[in-house]
Amino acid sequence: MNEASFEARVNEEIKRIFPMINKGDITHQQQFQLTLGHNTYFYNGVKKDKAFARLDVLIKHKGVNLAILELKAPGIALSHDDAIQGTSYARLLDPMPPLTIVSNGEDTRFFTTYDRKQWIVDNVNEHIVQSLFQAATKCASADLDEAITILLGRDNDMWREILARYTKKAIKEMEGDIDDFTYQVARNFQLERTVVSQLVDKAKEYPLISFVGPILAGKTNAIYQMCKKCPDDLIPVYIDANVSYDPLEKISNWFCKEVFRSLGANEVKQWLINGYSERKKKSRIVFIFDNICSVDDKLFWREINQLNDINRENSYSLLLVMNEHTYDCISRINCGPAKNAIGKAPMVKLDALSDEEFYNAMDFFMHNNGVAFYQGSQCNVQYRNPRILRVLASSLPKNNDSIDDNSDTKKVFFLPSYMNYSVLESVWSKIVTNAETRSDYRIFAEAMFNDMNSRTADPRLAILSATRGVISLKVAEQFMGTERINRMKSDGHIHQLVFDDGKAYLYPRFPEAIATAAGYVLRDKIIEIIDRSNVENAYDFIMKNIDCIPYSDVAATKAVLGVCIEREVLWKLLCLLIKDSPLVKQNNDYGVFGLYFSDIGHIKLSGEIEGTLISNFNPWLLLSNLSTVPMAMENGSRDIQLEIFKVIGSFNNILIKPEDMPFHNMAGFHTHKYKDGEFICGKTGIVEPITYAMQCSFANMPEKMLQLSKEAIENDEFFLVMRLNVAARSMCTITDPLISQCAIKAHEMLKQYIYDSIKRKCTID
Numbered sequence: 001m002n003e004a005s006f007e008a009r010v011n012e013e014i015k016r017i018f019p020m021i022n023k024g025d026i027t028h029q030q031q032f033q034l035t036l037g038h039n040t041y042f043y044n045g046v047k048k049d050k051a052f053a054r055l056d057v058l059i060k061h062k063g064v065n066l067a068i069l070e071l072k073a074p075g076i077a078l079s080h081d082d083a084i085q086g087t088s089y090a091r092l093l094d095p096m097p098p099l100t101i102v103s104n105g106e107d108t109r110f111f112t113t114y115d116r117k118q119w120i121v122d123n124v125n126e127h128i129v130q131s132l133f134q135a136a137t138k139c140a141s142a143d144l145d146e147a148i149t150i151l152l153g154r155d156n157d158m159w160r161e162i163l164a165r166y167t168k169k170a171i172k173e174m175e176g177d178i179d180d181f182t183y184q185v186a187r188n189f190q191l192e193r194t195v196v197s198q199l200v201d202k203a204k205e206y207p208l209i210s211f212v213g214p215i216l217a218g219k220t221n222a223i224y225q226m227c228k229k230c231p232d233d234l235i236p237v238y239i240d241a242n243v244s245y246d247p248l249e250k251i252s253n254w255f256c257k258e259v260f261r262s263l264g265a266n267e268v269k270q271w272l273i274n275g276y277s278e279r280k281k282k283s284r285i286v287f288i289f290d291n292i293c294s295v296d297d298k299l300f301w302r303e304i305n306q307l308n309d310i311n312r313e314n315s316y317s318l319l320l321v322m323n324e325h326t327y328d329c330i331s332r333i334n335c336g337p338a339k340n341a342i343g344k345a346p347m348v349k350l351d352a353l354s355d356e357e358f359y360n361a362m363d364f365f366m367h368n369n370g371v372a373f374y375q376g377s378q379c380n381v382q383y384r385n386p387r388i389l390r391v392l393a394s395s396l397p398k399n400n401d402s403i404d405d406n407s408d409t410k411k412v413f414f415l416p417s418y419m420n421y422s423v424l425e426s427v428w429s430k431i432v433t434n435a436e437t438r439s440d441y442r443i444f445a446e447a448m449f450n451d452m453n454s455r456t457a458d459p460r461l462a463i464l465s466a467t468r469g470v471i472s473l474k475v476a477e478q479f480m481g482t483e484r485i486n487r488m489k490s491d492g493h494i495h496q497l498v499f500d501d502g503k504a505y506l507y508p509r510f511p512e513a514i515a516t517a518a519g520y521v522l523r524d525k526i527i528e529i530i531d532r533s534n535v536e537n538a539y540d541f542i543m544k545n546i547d548c549i550p551y552s553d554v555a556a557t558k559a560v561l562g563v564c565i566e567r568e569v570l571w572k573l574l575c576l577l578i579k580d581s582p583l584v585k586q587n588n589d590y591g592v593f594g595l596y597f598s599d600i601g602h603i604k605l606s607g608e609i610e611g612t613l614i615s616n617f618n619p620w621l622l623l624s625n626l627s628t629v630p631m632a633m634e635n636g637s638r639d640i641q642l643e644i645f646k647v648i649g650s651f652n653n654i655l656i657k658p659e660d661m662p663f664h665n666m667a668g669f670h671t672h673k674y675k676d677g678e679f680i681c682g683k684t685g686i687v688e689p690i691t692y693a694m695q696c697s698f699a700n701m702p703e704k705m706l707q708l709s710k711e712a713i714e715n716d717e718f719f720l721v722m723r724l725n726v727a728a729r730s731m732c733t734i735t736d737p738l739i740s741q742c743a744i745k746a747h748e749m750l751k752q753y754i755y756d757s758i759k760r761k762c763t764i765d
Contacts, residue, residue, distance in 0.1 A: 013071060013103055014059065056089065058097070067099035068113075074105045083109070087116045163235050163285070166254055170238040171227050174220065179394040181430045184220040188368070189393055191353070191361045191386050193222045198348050200226060203234060203286040203317040206346050208308055210331070211321045213350030214509040215492035216431065218386040219321050222350060223290055235285045241300065241321075242291035248303060285316040292322040293490055295329040308341060323492035323509070352384035361389055369396045370410070374695075374730050376417030376685025379669045382551075383419065388512070391426045411735060417685055418692035420628060421558040424519070424551065427512040440480075440488050441517035444508065447471055447479035449521060449545055464497070464505055465548040467657060469514045473504035511550035518549045522559035527566055535572045538563075543580070546618055553621035553657060553689065560626065574626070574640070578647055580619035582655070586612055612653060612678065620648050620690075621657055627693035630700050638701055642708050645697070648690045649712075649720040652677030655688050674758075679722045686726055694727035699734070702742035709746040713753045721757075725750035 057069040068090040070082055086100040090113040099119070100111045110119040176183025199222070202209045213219045227236045239251060287307065294300060307318055320342065322330075331343030353361060358378060365371045373383070382388050392415060432438055451471040455462045464470040473496065476485055485506070488494045495507045508514040522542070529538040542560075546552045564570040623644060631641045648655070654671065670681050686692050698705045709728065712720040728750060731743035 013069065013105070013108075017069075017101060017103070017108060056086075058093070059101075065093050065095050065097040067097050067101050068093070070100070070102045072102070072104040076104055078102050078104060078107050078109060083111045083116060083118075087111055087113050163237055166251060167227055167236050167238045169254070170240070171224055174224060178390065179430070181394075181433070185224045186390055186393075189364075189390055190221065190225060191218075191357065191364060191389065193218065193225060193350075194354065194357060195222055195348060195350055196225045196229065199223075199319065200230065200234065202346050202348060203319055204284060207311050207314045207317055208341060208345035209317060209319050210327055210342060210345060210347045211319060211350065212324055212327045212347055214495075215323050216387050216510055217350050217352075219350055220290055221386065223288055223319075223321060227288070230286075233283050235283055236288055237285060238288045238290065240291055241289040242293060286319055287316065288319045288321065290321045292320055292326055293492060295326060295490065301330070305341075323495075325489050325492060325495050328496075352381070353386065358384060361386075365389075365393065365396075365415075366412075369393065369413070371396055371413045371415060373415050374417040374686055375683075376687045376691075377415070379684060379687045380417055380419060382423070387431065388419070388423060388427070391423060391430060394430065395426065416692060416695070417687070418689055419551075419554065420625070420692075421519075421554050421561075424512055424516045424554060424558065428516040432510075432513045432516070437491075437493070437513075438517070440484055440493070441513050442521060443480050443484065444469075444471075444476070444488070444494070444506075445514060445518040445521040447476050448514075448518065448548055449525065450479055451475045451548075452545060455548065458503075460499070460503070461505065464507075467547070467550055467552055469508045469511070469518070469548055469550050470497070470505050471548075473506055476506050508550070515549055515551040515555040516558075519555040519558040519562075522546070522549075522556065523562040526559060526563045530563070530567055530569060535569050536576070538569075539573065539576045542622075543618060546622075552618060553625050556618075556622050557625035560622065561629070574623070574644070577619045577623040577626075578644065580616065582617045582620055582651065582653075583615045584612060584653060585615075614653060617655060617657065620651070620655060624648055624655070624689035624693050627690070628696045630697075638704055641697065641701075642704060645690070645694060645708060645724075646712075646717075646720065649694065649723045650717050651690075652679075652719050654678055654680055655690060674718060677719060679719055682722065682726050682729070686730060688723070691723045691727050694724060695730055698727055698731045698743055698746075699736075699739055702731075702739045706742040706746045709750055713749060718754075718757055721750050721753055725754060 057071060058065060059067045059069055068086050070086040072078065072082070082102045083100065086102055090097050090100045096113055098113055100113050100116075102109050102111070111117065112119045171185070174183060174185040175187045176185070178186040178189045199209070199211060211219060211223070223238070227238055230236045237251065239248070289304070292300075304318065304320070311318075327342075327347070331339060331347075333340050355378070362373055362377075365373070377383050396413070428438075432441065448465075448469055448471050451461075451465075454472045454475055455465055458472070461470065461472055473485075485494070489496065493508065493510055493513070495509050497505045497507055522545070526538045526542065529541055542556060546556045549555045560573060564573070627641055627644050627648075630638070631644075632638055633640055652675075669684050669687070671678050672681055680687055686695055694705065705724070705728070709721075709724050712724055725747060728743045728746040731739055732747055734740045734743065
């Protein structure tokens with residue numbers, strides 16, 4: 001029916017129904033607002049005409065609502081259901097029209113809106129209309145709630161809008177400023193995750209889905225993005241499961257407060273459950289239960305099981321969001337091998353940022369903050385963690401004030417490609433703010449250092465604990481107590497690993513927190529040993545223990561700097577570190593090797609394994625990190641720092657610590673063989689901490705670094721030249737003229753030396 005035909009038919013019906021009313025006093029409209037509690041719902045009669053072959057028209061008398069007219073197609077019989085539908089709409093208009101009229105052009109029936117009784121009258125005149133207006137005030141709150149219940153059971157669009165308002169309010173409560181870490185979601189800081197499309201696809205198809213990831217890995221942010229981007233046929237209902245009442249109580253309370261007027265929360269809850277299971281499948285609802293951390297909450301899991309059990313026709317989805325520990329506990333029957341309904345359902349895992357997601361994040365920083373990362377950041381495993389990027393973003397200006405839109409050039413602020421100890425401090429101060437949690441981590445770190453004997457006697461633990469902070473459950477129980485362990489488990493801070501022989505280990509899942517806590521504990525233990533014995537024994541303690549700390553070189557750097565503030569031991573420690581060089585072995589032997597992969601587990605490799613094996617890399621990694629801080633002798637000379645660069649920078653192999661995410665899986669990372677060594681390609685950027693230290697020194701002593709570059713060329717130190725060249729090239733565009741001029745000169749000299757050296761080698765080969 002086109003607009004002209006519609007107008008003609010409506011006008012004809014109004015003239016027939018209200019012959020005694022002045023034509024100029026009667027108006028009509030197909031779009032109007034319904035009042036649902038404290039909210040309004042925009043009703044589109046045109047859309048309903050196409051969907052249900054009927055017209056819903058609001059008729060007004062002198063500008064006041066008089067009637068809802070349900071105009072059905074000719075030949076379609078009228079039914080009692082038509083009256084229920086029409087009066088339900090009418091009861092929610094403000095002011096409420098006294099009449100509801102249902103007509104198919106031949107049969108016309110009048111109903112009084114307030115009591116839904118059929119009303120018979122010969123002619124509707126002005127006097128009757130006024131009496132109808134007075135009677136319209138009789139509709140009670142219970143009748144309004146009944147109208148809402150009826151309409152939400154039949155009207156897909158109304159249902160969608162009401163639930164959308166609830167979810168919009170719920171996710172709004174998550175949002176906060178980027179530097180306010182009490183909010184899980186940072187307003188205006190959203191790194192788009194590809195996992196969102198997986199969640200949407202699963203929610204469209206499966207009745208039950210689990211979304212699993214480590215603590216503070218960005219699960220809630222992914223859910224936030226899902227709620228924002230759900231397609232029209234998927235209605236998200238967000239529920240924070242980390243509350244003290246059953247999962248549907250919050251949404252029930254909201255419906256009771258905002259939509260209904262006289263129903264109790266429990267009645268609304270039952271209506272919600274029954275309504276969801278009985279609805280037509282024009283649109284699918286997905287209940288999102290976020291922040292699930294309790295395994296023993298019987299009320300919560302009873303509600304989840306009830307929702308899953310009544311969903312026999314797969315008319316909605318349950319999306320359960322939790323950490324690995326919770327999933328492992330609730331996905332199996334009595335924690336045994338047999339899987340329950342949750343274990344059999346699809347599970348979506350949240351991983352670190354992929355290459356595509358990382359580069360999108362870099363674009364986000366540039367667009368919003370005028371900030372770029374130095375080349376090499378793409379190989380920084382820590383920068384693949386959204387929480388680290390948020391910590392960095394929280395310390396930046398919201399936009400780059402130095403950008404001149406009228407200029408062809410602009411100033412860009414660069415962040416280092418290597419993560420130093422200041423980032424750990426920021427994470428600790430901004431995220432780990434709870435005193436009890438800080439205490440838990442510190443005691444866990446103390447247990448980690450006291451687990452050294454177990455690591456020596458247990459090769460599996462030695463492999464597991466390397467850079468991960470894993471400790472045996474037995475030692476943890478002795479030092480931490482069961483209550484503290486269970487609290488850290490339930491909050492997702494630690495994860496329990498149990499192997500076939502029954503040995504159990506605890507795996508910290510928030511590496512920045514355990515690294516910072518371990519740094520504080522290590523500082524105190526070093527000072528204690530120095531005061532009790534000597535620097536050499538303290539050094540031995542450092543080297544025997546830092547292997548087990550996440551971010552081991554960074555955490556140890558912070559500890560050593562703290563010690564040097566309290567005690568005058570820097571020179572002795574530097575001498576011990578520089579003498580303790582890495583051990584390099586070209587391996588072609590048959591042997592057995594133990595390895596641990598986070599996504600696979602503990603494995604053994606046996607056979608003939610070729611390649612370069614590097615051990616004892618911690619001393620020079622620690623020294624590299626210390627070299628990022630300006631050092632000087634009492635007379636002000638910086639020669640000590642230059643000597644460190646000469647020694648470590650000349651190392652003929654790659655000097656980085658192992659990571660769970662292999663570098664070779666990252667876009668752009670590759671290496672080159674040269675003579676008896678190997679180096680990272682210059683195009684990869686700054687990845688090694690020693691190269692980052694050189695970059696820092698180009699900023700604070702550029703002329704000294706230019707001189708060091710000349711000496712490296714004169715002494716034919718190829719690997720030192722390669723590292724200096726990468727550092728110098730990164731500083732060529734610095735706005736400080738002295739820094740950029742020295743960097744450009746150094747880069748030109750170093751680049752020419754590299755070209756000549758490689759050309760000479762190729763000629764010889």
